[in-house]
Amino acid sequence: xxxxxxxxxxxxxxxxxxxxxxxxxxxxxxxxxxxxxxxxxxxxxxxxxxxxxxxxxxxxxxxxxxxxxxxxxxxxxxxxxxxxxxxxxxxxxxxxxxxxxxxxxxxxxxxxxxxxxxxxxxxxxxxxxxxxxxxxxxxxxxxxxxxxxxxxxxxxxxxxxxxxxxxxxxxxxxxxxxxxxxxxxxxxxxxxxxxxxxxxxxxxxxxxxxxxxxxxxxxxxxxxxxxxxxxxxxxxxxxxxxxxxxxxxxxxxxxxxxxxxxxxxxxxxxxxxxxxxxxxxxxxxxxxxxxxxxxxxxxxxxxxxxxxxxxxxxxxxxxxxxxxxxxxxxx
Amino acid sequence: xxxxxxxxxxxxxxxxxxxxxxxxxxxxxxxxxxxxxxxxxxxxxxxxxxxxxxxxxxxxxxxxxxxxxxxxxxxxxxxxxxxxxxxxxxxxxxxxxxxxxxxxxxxxxxxxxxxxxxxxxxxxxxxxxxxxxxxxxxxxxxxxxxxxxxxxxxxxxxxxxxxxxxxxxxxxxxxxxxxxxxxxxxxxxxxxxxxxxxxxxxxxxxxxxxxxxxxxxxxxxxxxxxxxxxxxxxxxxxxxxxxxxxxxxxxxxxxxxxxxxxxxxxxxxxxxxxxxxxxxxxxxxxxxxxxxxxxxxxxxxxxxxxxxxxxxxxxxxxxxxxxxxxxxxxx
DNA sequence: CTCAGTTGTGCAAACGTTTGCGCAATTGTG
DNA sequence: CACAATTGCGCAAACGTTTGCACAACTGAG
Numbered sequence: 001x002x003x004x005x006x007x008x009x010x011x012x013x014x015x016x017x018x019x020x021x022x023x024x025x026x027x028x029x030x031x032x033x034x035x036x037x038x039x040x041x042x043x044x045x046x047x048x049x050x051x052x053x054x055x056x057x058x059x060x061x062x063x064x065x066x067x068x069x070x071x072x073x074x075x076x077x078x079x080x081x082x083x084x085x086x087x088x089x090x091x092x093x094x095x096x097x098x099x100x101x102x103x104x105x106x107x108x109x110x111x112x113x114x115x116x117x118x119x120x121x122x123x124x125x126x127x128x129x130x131x132x133x134x135x136x137x138x139x140x141x142x143x144x145x146x147x148x149x150x151x152x153x154x155x156x157x158x159x160x161x162x163x164x165x166x167x168x169x170x171x172x173x174x175x176x177x178x179x180x181x182x183x184x185x186x187x188x189x190x191x192x193x194x195x196x197x198x199x200x201x202x203x204x205x206x207x208x209x210x211x212x213x214x215x216x217x218x219x220x221x222x223x224x225x226x227x228x229x230x231x232x233x234x235x236x237x238x239x240x241x242x243x244x245x246x247x248x249x250x251x252x253x254x255x256x257x258x259x260x261x262x263x264x265x266x267x268x269x270x271x272x273x274x275x276x277x278x279x280x281x282x283x284x285x286x287x288x289x290x291x292x293x294x295x296x297x298x299x300x301x302x303x304x305x306x307x308x309x310x311x312x313x314x315x316x317x318x319x320x321x322x323x324x325x326x327x328x329x330x331x
Numbered sequence: 332x333x334x335x336x337x338x339x340x341x342x343x344x345x346x347x348x349x350x351x352x353x354x355x356x357x358x359x360x361x362x363x364x365x366x367x368x369x370x371x372x373x374x375x376x377x378x379x380x381x382x383x384x385x386x387x388x389x390x391x392x393x394x395x396x397x398x399x400x401x402x403x404x405x406x407x408x409x410x411x412x413x414x415x416x417x418x419x420x421x422x423x424x425x426x427x428x429x430x431x432x433x434x435x436x437x438x439x440x441x442x443x444x445x446x447x448x449x450x451x452x453x454x455x456x457x458x459x460x461x462x463x464x465x466x467x468x469x470x471x472x473x474x475x476x477x478x479x480x481x482x483x484x485x486x487x488x489x490x491x492x493x494x495x496x497x498x499x500x501x502x503x504x505x506x507x508x509x510x511x512x513x514x515x516x517x518x519x520x521x522x523x524x525x526x527x528x529x530x531x532x533x534x535x536x537x538x539x540x541x542x543x544x545x546x547x548x549x550x551x552x553x554x555x556x557x558x559x560x561x562x563x564x565x566x567x568x569x570x571x572x573x574x575x576x577x578x579x580x581x582x583x584x585x586x587x588x589x590x591x592x593x594x595x596x597x598x599x600x601x602x603x604x605x606x607x608x609x610x611x612x613x614x615x616x617x618x619x620x621x622x623x624x625x626x627x628x629x630x631x632x633x634x635x636x637x638x639x640x641x642x643x644x645x646x647x648x649x650x651x652x653x654x655x656x657x658x659x660x661x662x
Numbered sequence: 663c664t665c666a667g668t669t670g671t672g673c674a675a676a677c678g679t680t681t682g683c684g685c686a687a688t689t690g691t692g
Numbered sequence: 693c694a695c696a697a698t699t700g701c702g703c704a705a706a707c708g709t710t711t712g713c714a715c716a717a718c719t720g721a722g
Contacts (some may be wrong), residue, residue: 017673020711043669049707051391052677055386055676057709092446094426115423170710215394255612277402282612357679358699383677385707386707
């Protein structure tokens with residue numbers, strides 16, 4: 001099939017080991033031999049087999065990344081960040097969707113183990129402690145981005161959900177709103193809880209009672225749909241402002257408003273979370289909380305590199321930032 | 332490190348080959364031996380090494396996908412489609428960004444070759460004929476999605492750019508527009524040319540002269556930015572409608588209009604291309620040409636499966652569909 | 663001239679599987 | 693009961709590398 005070390009060895013009349021050493025610039029190989037072998041390898045179109053190398057060196061230079069779906073722009077940016085530093089460090093990236101299905105998630109992780117990836121990155125995992133049994137055996141480093149099970153498992157990188165959410169709601173309160181709603185995400189339990197906590201903290205600090213009917217957790221796995229569905233509860237509860245779990249939920253909410261003739265921000269103020277690229281292009285432009293997504297991806301991969309280097313790495317929690325645009329107004 | 336066939340063999344007092352056959356349900360292994368070995372393997376946490384298997388079977392069950400960036404929602408949907416059928420067919424996906432840099436693209440492809448992927452999928456390749464020399468040696472199937480070099484290389488899947496573009500411009504003409512602009516993309520030469528051709532065909536068919544000043548090709552690699560930059564030329568040329576290379580360009584254009592007080596669609600009609608998810612959530616909602624992106628991804632992977640199965644597969648060109656929303660109006 | 667050090671290369675084992683072949687033990691057939 | 697067929701398992705080679713060790717041929721110092 002493809003040309004191997006042996007083929008080159010035969011052509012150069014040397015042993016395979018000499019070819020190997022020559023191509024790896026081993027000092028003990030004669031300069032002319034080296035040159036000869038290298039040119040021969042090039043002209044024969046030799047491409048070393050990473051799989052054979054992996055087998056013997058016990059290192060694959062691959063990392064496995066399991067995500068919910070790459071169609072989510074937040075996840076896409078994570079991937080971009082990871083890929084960037086992985087590529088420059090010489091690692092290839094296995095990508096696999098779990099579609100937010102825990103069963104699929106473990107299946108994917110097992111595939112990765114079989115492939116002997118050097119490390120694993122999981123985005124928005126719902127597995128949590130189940131990993132302990134699965135992964136403690138194989139000693140591959142694993143880092144979780146926005147893990148969705150409560151508790152600190154393995155190495156993780158988080159965002160300051162609570163602080164960000166509080167800032168968002170603080171902003172609404174400053175604008176004079178008192179009946180502020182929250183539309184959450186059932187499929188991201190932990191960050192949802194944290195953002196909800198920030199929401200509650202802001203209200204309590206302003207001595208505004210937390211009313212259950214202002215908190216909506218529509219039972220859907222689609223961000224947009226949750227926004228649209230949550231609207232009914234919001235109007236029923238007479239909210240004048242809504243903080244949404246994320247931008248896409250806010251966008252769904254806004255679409256619902258449009259259909260019902262509710263004006264944003266005149267009738268209803270809306271703030272999202274994430275600051276996805278499109279947020280500033282919406283009209284009205286979306287007020288939201290910015291997450292350094294690509295940076296989170298880079299950081300995750302850098303943590304991996306540190307771990308592979310035997311360093312002790314710290315879990316990281318990155319901060320986010322309120323971006324005020326046009327979907328929020330005085331009450 | 333991790334438990335191998337030999338470890339199980341020792342524990343079961345049989346030979347490694349027996350273990351291998353037992354786990355692979357070879358008929359010539361005794362039922363009790365088989366059961367014993369299987370339970371032993373499970374309790375010892377055995378996970379077969381895909382790399383050792385690959386080495387001997389000469390099949391890695393991996394496919395390499397090189398994309399421009401996953402942050403582009405169009406590309407993301409391709410990836411989702413590919414991943415879906417790859418996963419169910421038992422293949423893992425290597426993903427690598429080229430950032431639309433041809434040099435990076437060949438580097439990535441070489442990495443894939445070294446990893447002995449079973450097939451390669453390239454999105455929006457700018458390499459084209461260069462592949463011949465690179466890939467003819469290694470007999471791995473390759474399929475290109477929206478190849479950006481002219482000429483038919485390898486197996487490809489395309490979209491009916493020209494027909495879609497013509498439909499878009501036809502729509503504008505029907506609405507009474509005569510001065511219709513086009514804002515293109517320099518970094519996607521082929522599909523840009525095709526969409527431009529559709530634009531010209533529509534005009535010619537309506538006996539409207541094609542005027543160079545109505546065609547803008549802003550020199551930028553950012554979709555949004557090209558839209559914003561193209562606006563100046565459009566107003567200078569007194570366009571009453573603009574067909575944009577893609578939705579993100581249209582969104583950039585619309586943002587520029589907003590800043591200059593140009594009303595959409597009253598002052599300017601805009602139509603995009605792609606129908607990315609957000610298009611229907613914009614206000615006004617974007618008139619555009621829908622591409623079956625996920626389907627294209629699936630199809631690409633299905634072509635791969637066919638090729639790996641030794642079948643002769645046909646290049647596919649999928650059709651697209653005009654979706655009229657709110658950014659277009661009578662002149 | 664001798665001997666230690668250096669330089670250049672080859673042998674062979676190893677990585678963890680799969681698989682063709684061989685062989686003993688069991689089963690079935692006449 | 694004899695012999696063929698079947699059943700159950702092991703041996704060893706192979707996949708394409710890397711690498712410790714051995715070894716021969718030089719080089720240079722004393």
